[in-house]
Amino acid sequence: MDDLNLVMKKSGNDRTYINVGDACFGRDLVLMAGPCSIESYQQAETVALAVRRAGAHILRGGAFKPRTSPYSFQGLGQEGLEILKAAGKTAGLPVITEVVDVRDMELVCRYADIIQIGARNMQNFPLLKEAGRCGRPVLLKRSMYATLWEYLNCAEYILLEGNKELILCERGIRTFETYTRNTLDLSIVPALKELTHLPVVVDPSHGTGRASLVEPMSLAAVAAGADGLLIEVHNDPSSALSDRSQQLTSDEFASLSAKVQKARIFFSSI
Amino acid sequence: MDDLNLVMKKSGNDRTYINVGDACFGRDLVLMAGPCSIESYQQAETVALAVRRAGAHILRGGAFKPRTSPYSFQGLGQEGLEILKAAGKTAGLPVITEVVDVRDMELVCRYADIIQIGARNMQNFPLLKEAGRCGRPVLLKRSMYATLWEYLNCAEYILLEGNKELILCERGIRTFETYTRNTLDLSIVPALKELTHLPVVVDPSHGTGRASLVEPMSLAAVAAGADGLLIEVHNDPSSALSDRSQQLTSDEFASLSAKVQKARIFFSSI
């Protein structure tokens, strides 16, 4: 803990606030929604307009996709970034997207309002250092194998480079359970909020891998104190090029969005 | 799944209701609270009255304790059962307690309103069979290493012996994370409620092992759809003979109790 000077709270109510578009991480319940992968402009615009109507604050979408198999769809790359940015602009939404290669950091920063570092790259230290110098807010996902302390050390790497705008994200850890894609470790939300001043969001789409569990686990995340949610939404989940089983339809997201914001208000009142 | 005839839902709204005292599992948010171990009559009565005032429906307390070390306090045995029963009577609360030995089933049934089978005994098949014939409602905890399917098979063992009054309970699984005592797998709550007709409760005390995380995870459990909570409460946690770091004070429990019941009402309304 001596080695976590920057990430740890200095006092009980030490909190970091990060403004992106109209939303403020640390104050609002920030909803980031959109497709797993950007597949075409039409798809991106359709989803962007739908999630905006449903109350999303930020559009998410993958252009550079880390895929288990080299034969799977790897994302549209720079074209995907352009589409994402344009769809966000049409819908009036800032955008978040993942960077997987240090050499693409500058490129991604030209398009993205928030830089996402995915679970597989949580300990990609050169990427963390670049993120610490990139001048954009960064969302750092917890690796599927990381303890709380390892995760906080990765956050420290980014803060140490001078970037104060860091958002933490629980997205499920790997356990023996195979019914869910990962095991969403919601206990880490209140634990992180006790220990650090950083906003903490939750990704129940990857955390469960099952569309029917996304809404209940989103509500549970809010109850546990989450500052935001990252939700996969697709105009037609069954035809998606990645993560079919876990993406919500626009209607399902609209229902979720309304409920989690009500829940946020409820939990602020008790 | 062919082998889970009894445990699986026959239709979407197939639900089992279990009445114990004034509470109904499957309809109410049932709060079971009390000390990890029964240590003395005075302790048990003090806690029983306090949790009753705070809104608990059922008094919990261990008389036969499964302990990692043979040199740890093993519980008061039959004397503990007598104390638990008497303290419950004084407070007007039914009681739940664990049975760890098939040979004690009859004895425990003379005192307990609900029989608890602990995580370490989830696959103690002779004990499951006796529980299936014991004539009392049974609360079966998920083992720290059980998949959802293994857990449901253990439930099937009990139902197959004719006992229809079975309550499931998530209490945390074992993972690589050491910050929390176990990893509370809340995703299994909506998953179990989709699949089975049985009530599902959550034990955030063992699930986290940290008193400060019990309230947020209790709220998260309610948000995820839990039908009840099992909470360790002690008159003086720092002097407890077992599980010191995770037991709540009576005041902390009273705060939790009020909040979770409000949350239950809120979630029923959205």
Add this chain to the structure above:
Amino acid sequence: MDDLNLVMKKSGNDRTYINVGDACFGRDLVLMAGPCSIESYQQAETVALAVRRAGAHILRGGAFKPRTSPYSFQGLGQEGLEILKAAGKTAGLPVITEVVDVRDMELVCRYADIIQIGARNMQNFPLLKEAGRCGRPVLLKRSMYATLWEYLNCAEYILLEGNKELILCERGIRTFETYTRNTLDLSIVPALKELTHLPVVVDPSHGTGRASLVEPMSLAAVAAGADGLLIEVHNDPSSALSDRSQQLTSDEFASLSAKVQKARIFFSSI
């Protein structure tokens, strides 16, 4: 470690020797082989004679089977014990079999030369206490979720009741890896042999769940210092009533047996 007085070594070369039939645990490489379940006298005798010819010292076979599903074959019970004993007698082999119910301890002790406590019952403390008083050598399997320290505490439970003839057994732990049935944790073999005076054997059949991996992992176990092996052998694995994919044929066992004994001699010489 203060609480492990009986299980820990008093000095570097403190070792427990346990004689069963012609074999001595702690001195010889003891081979225990036989079917997962006793299915009929003919099956048991066929396998018993085959494994005896191939060099096994002890016949294994399940009469009381702990099965995940209540609808799976549960073993022949007392009839299975009788068959096992008779087949062992015909082949001139002592027998090892599992006890799963404290109420059966006396019965099983009438037939078995070694009492096995299975992985699911490692923390069935009443069963451990009975095993500590049963007057027979006991083989205690490590649970699939047990740390080394938890496992040693369970061994301490048995020694504390007065039984000095205890054999430890690694049989694989549960991890995220699904290619193998469990993850055989061979590092625990030299770790246990550094810490305790007890013999340590390995069960590569359950540890891997794949017949083709049993021989290489048996050799690895010997290299790591194991005092014996527990191997599932069936006259016709494809028709077995349980654990088909991991049982060896008699010929495969004969090959394994010859190689591991050569390996034992080799490792004693370097």
Add this chain to the structure above:
Amino acid sequence: MDDLNLVMKKSGNDRTYINVGDACFGRDLVLMAGPCSIESYQQAETVALAVRRAGAHILRGGAFKPRTSPYSFQGLGQEGLEILKAAGKTAGLPVITEVVDVRDMELVCRYADIIQIGARNMQNFPLLKEAGRCGRPVLLKRSMYATLWEYLNCAEYILLEGNKELILCERGIRTFETYTRNTLDLSIVPALKELTHLPVVVDPSHGTGRASLVEPMSLAAVAAGADGLLIEVHNDPSSALSDRSQQLTSDEFASLSAKVQKARIFFSSI
């Protein structure tokens, strides 16, 4: 498996041989030894000469170190590469070292005879692609959270870029067990050798994290069919700048080296 065309065996005896210096992966038991981190020329030369005398074929040493904390020693970088290369030259040994940043691939290739990709970067796909084009043999470590199938997919990424000289390496997976640093999953050695044509080596230093377990687990790895070992050796482990508890002294390595080569000959003969 359809997606693993390059990594899978075409026939039972399909094997890849990789020559580095005097050693041939796939034919010899190749010993790679040296310090965790390169700390100074003197340290590197001392260890290099010692491991050479003891029978090592290749010198290992870290110049770019992926460290959990940003405040830990991060390696000497290019200076470390120069020292490693010079020490290898003095001792007559080829060298292996880790690359952690795609931008350093060319630099590292100027010094290293084998490029190592560490466990934390197993799914750093840009790094895998560069490794596939780097023109050097690559040693790809299995991540602490990777299933066999995920690991093979990462190997496929490298082969698909045209590099045929790939060595696999088991170095322990993350489980609940904390006695050892990781859980060395030796079963994956015979599993990988059944499935793929690639050489498979084992790193028992990281796999166990305890010096006293390195020799028995090295012997076990050879028994399981490993094609080589990666061993941390330090001139003075107690003063090492990283991984103190798991580095062997030169004398311990000399003992290990002699035994594993005898074991290799023994296992080739049975």
